[in-house]
Amino acid sequence: MSDDDNSPISARAAKQLFAELKSSPALVLAVSGGPDSVALMWLAARWRRSLSRGPQLTVVTVDHGLRPEAAREAREVKQLATELGLTHRTLRWRGVKPKRGLPAAAREARYRLLAQAARKAGASHVLTAHTRDDQAETLLMRLVRGSGLAGLSAMARRTERDGIVLARPLLDVPKSQLVATLKRAKIGFADDPTNRDTAFTRPRLRALLPQLAMEGGDARTLARLAVRLSRANAAVEVLVDGAERFLRLRARGDAPQAGSRRYEASAFAALPEEVRLRLLLRAVNAVGHEGPAELGKVETLMAALDQAIAAGPAGAAHGRAILKQTLSGALISLTGGRIHITPAPARRSKGTCKGT
Template sequence: MPDDQSAIPARDAKRLFAGLAGAPALLLAVSGGPDSVALMWLAARWRRALAQGPRLVAVTVDHGLRPEAAREARDVKRLARSLELPHHTLRWTGPKPGTGVPAAARAARYRLLAQAARKHGATHILTAHTRDDQAETLLMRMLRGSGVAGLSAMARETERDGVLLTRPLLDISKAQLIATLQKARIGFADDPTNRDRTFMRPRLRALMQMLAAEGGDARNLARLAARIARANAALEVLVDGAEHYLALKSEDNSGTGFDAALFAVMPEEIRVRLLKRAIDRVGHEGPAELGKVETLLAAMDEALDGTLGKRESRLKQTLAGAVISIAAGRIRIGPAPPRRARSR
């Protein structure tokens, strides 16, 4: 790829969408900002160069949080029309939360995008996350004390609500995308919330300017996230093997029960992941939080410490809609009874 300040040439743009030519349709998430407008323009240029290729459908989500959003959606529609792309505006309706607005808006956006993808027969949703976004995500998760999986930051492709969420610009800087639009003389919107320091990401952007002076620029942070992702993938392979081994030894193919002695001698990271997998598999309250799984494992270790082969160790706890128990030398994990509604 060219340097961070130069436009993306057509020959390099083709590589951004490699592997997507066989899809029946692609949904482009376009807010109107420089990143997503560049995504739409690059994708349209790529599609025109193909003899046959996927249908492209541009979608803008209006969260109803800023009065300018409706005008920005109309601007995207005009640009999409000039690129011969269909465009649809999706609206997040209903009451908005008083706190946690960015997270709620993000959840609503992905829900609406997945619904639109299914409606238009799209197998992939393309978003315009950049290398800068990857670096910010890594910093956010570091500050929150995320584990190895969280520090992998954003993957190039993940499954969400039955649709593949794809980030083709993850190795590209925002500066490159702006340079590309400027060369093509294409305008874009400026969202003032991107500079509103009441939100965490804008504060991190200001912090990154100081980190860059010490070598912690977006390129190096994104490289770190990629290396952590590589380590995380290797750990997952080890966990697959450990899970298979425990199932063979215990003749339990459900993955919800372990021999306590075999489980106890495995490395802590493997045990945390095995435990979380089993809880997430049978629990009915969403994914278990890593910190709570670590606390549970410490309680299990305390229950098992010095008792294996000597006297019966027992434990029973619930987490994320699963019940975890130790009895008769086995760790068992099953669905917890539904919580009773509290009487007023």
């Protein structure tokens, strides 16, 4: 991208943005009607026209049913998509909306509907219009929530969800360049007031960015930090993969029951703390049946496990477990120098009766 964050994106630069998607059979573009996603649609349509053969493009607008203006904005997106020669679909999030955690629930619904649309269109990818500014805001949100290294890596250029690849081709592009691109092309876009609603976390943090920029913490710098943290996170994941193979070799001939994990406690304790933490998190999430474990709870579990391992075999003379805890549907115990991670018994519902 150009060093001038206020310059329109050239046709040549746009080709670079989408180059790796050229051989895809079909692509779904997530377009809400705001400047970022409208620019994504316009740039993708221009890129597609420059190809002799290329993917089929389908534009999808998700109407969450949260604002009366959303239906009109979806119609405007459809009109522009039609002018650009693109197929358009509007999908609606139906059902009761939660009173708490609404942004997260709306996001989950949006991605679920987009994945369904991609499968129906035979698309390999869903393209979203996340920008450098979004990356910076995401890093700040996760920072104030105390996320670990993986969370602070923020958004990746490509992730997989429900069997569909989510691609973010504009992740290195500032929002200002997208607005400049639309202005030059004389293309209008919607203004979503919820983007400025300080009842939500992201708009509050967005309002802080100008002050942070005065101290050198502008969106470019924050996004670059996210990339650097992502590199470090990837390196740690390689170490965790190696540690997992090492522990499995140490446990050869001592295989756990199907669907369980077993580690030699002394070998586990010798690993770096971050590697141990991720191994434990992986095992709990793989074996448990109550959803992803919270990082803070896994840290607490590992502290107890480390303490139990350091205490030695004193409590295990008669085969008793030195430690026994449940987390996210997994049962973690330390017995006979081995860490055992097995599925925990299912919780009985409060309404269950013992007799008939």
